[in-house]
Amino acid sequence: MKSILEELYNGNLYPSELIVSKDPKYRPLNKRISEIRAIWKKKLSEDEYNQLETLLDLRSQSSSMEATESFVCGFRLGALIMIEVLSGKEEFLRGEEE
Numbered sequence: 001m002k003s004i005l006e007e008l009y010n011g012n013l014y015p016s017e018l019i020v021s022k023d024p025k026y027r028p029l030n031k032r033i034s035e036i037r038a039i040w041k042k043k044l045s046e047d048e049y050n051q052l053e054t055l056l057d058l059r060s061q062s063s064s065m066e067a068t069e070s071f072v073c074g075f076r077l078g079a080l081i082m083i084e085v086l087s088g089k090e091e092f093l094r095g096e097e098e
């Protein structure tokens with residue numbers, strides 16, 4: 001098994017593709033979104049529906065950008081926490097005074 005660092009270096013690591021909500025409301029919500037889109041597709045002209053699809057695609061792109069920034073911020077925060085934890089370990093050692 002290759003290490004995470006090797007996979008990252010080789011471009012084989014895609015965290016965004018692994019993220020699927022485990023919230024039990026997730027799948028029913030997406031099903032409802034599909035149902036509502038189907039309703040609007042019947043109600044609107046083809047041009048109007050295409051405009052709606054464009055709007056929804058732009059909203060999806062915006063959400064993806066926000067998710068990317070959230071991931072980067074969370075990763076950085078986690079790394080900073082690890083640096084602080086690892087650099088402060090001697091505070092917890094007993095009997096090893098210099």
